[in-house]
Structures are given as structure tokens and as C-alpha cells.
Amino acid sequence: MLRFGTTPDAHRRYKRRPGAYAILPYKGGLLATYQGGRNQEYQLPGGGIDPGESPLHALHREVFEETGWCITQPQVFFRFKVFSFMPDYDLWAEKICTIYVARPVYRKSSPSEPDHHPVLLPIDVALSALASEGDRHAVAKFFGARHLKP
Numbered sequence: 001m002l003r004f005g006t007t008p009d010a011h012r013r014y015k016r017r018p019g020a021y022a023i024l025p026y027k028g029g030l031l032a033t034y035q036g037g038r039n040q041e042y043q044l045p046g047g048g049i050d051p052g053e054s055p056l057h058a059l060h061r062e063v064f065e066e067t068g069w070c071i072t073q074p075q076v077f078f079r080f081k082v083f084s085f086m087p088d089y090d091l092w093a094e095k096i097c098t099i100y101v102a103r104p105v106y107r108k109s110s111p112s113e114p115d116h117h118p119v120l121l122p123i124d125v126a127l128s129a130l131a132s133e134g135d136r137h138a139v140a141k142f143f144g145a146r147h148l149k150p
Contacts, residue, residue, distance in 0.1 A: 001133070004132070014093055020047075025104070025142075027120060031119075035116050038087075045118075068110050070105045
């Protein structure tokens with residue numbers, strides 16, 4: 001499995017944290033989320049899978065909470081891991097990120113997750129604006145190398 005980000009510290013304990021995230025192609029671009037507040041960054045919508053929750057349920061829940069959109073036809077596309085500190089949980093985590101590709105169907109409401117806003121990013125902008133290196137890699141892989149900037 002590909003790993004992005006910093007090398008894990010051998011002296012630190014990391015809690016395994018699986019998550020489900022979505023590449024949402026829409027109108028020639030990518031439906032993403034902008035997280036304001038402390039983070040101020042563009043992200044693929046998604047997040048952690050709660051104990052007892054299925055990955056698909058988590059994907060639908062997280063996309064809805066962060067964008068207000070309902071999705072259909074999710075299919076696993078890519079997986080990677082990241083070792084990082086999660087300040088919202090005061091946790092050092094080994095994040096196992098499963099990226100799905102899904103089709104956004106309709107926007108049902110505003111996001112319920114604080115400081116999250118749905119955004120439609122052109123592909124070339126997404127490739128440089130998404131905060132996660134793993135997300136950028138997955139988006140480039142999905143849309144093809146022709147969208148990569150030299």
C-alpha cells in the first residue's frame with residue numbers, strides 16, 4: 001500500500017484509523033469540500049469509519065455531512081496510508097484511506113459539519129489545491145496524467 005506524508009516515528013504508538021473518501025466527478029470538475037476554521041483547506045469529502053459502521057455507510061454519511069450531497073454507485077478506486085497527528089481527536093493515527101469514485105446525485109441540504117462548504121473545483125486546480133498528497137495522487141490517477149502540470 002502506498003504511503004504519503006512523513007515517515008512514522010518508530011517510538012510512537014499510532015492508532016489504526018480507517019476512513020472512506022470520495023472522488024466525485026461533476027460537470028467536468030471535482031465536487032470537493034472546503035474546510036474553513038482551523039484547517040482552511042480543500043479536501044475530498046469523507047472521514048473516519050466509526051466502530052460498527054460499514055465503510056459504505058461511513059462514505060455516504062461523511063459525504064452528506066460535509067457537502068449536503070447524496071451520492072450513488074460508489075466503487076473502491078484506491079487505498080493509501082498516512083501517519084499523522086489528528087488534533088481534533090488528540091490522536092496519533094495510522095490512517096488507512098480508501099478512496100471511492102461515486103456519482104453525486106443531488107444536493108439535499110447544506111452541510112451539517114461545521115466549517116465545511118461544497119465546492120466544484122476544475123481538475124487542474126484540484127491537483128494543486130487538495131491538501132492531502134494521497135488525495136491529489138488518487139485524483140490524478142483517476143482523471144489521467146494529461147491533467148498534471150509540468
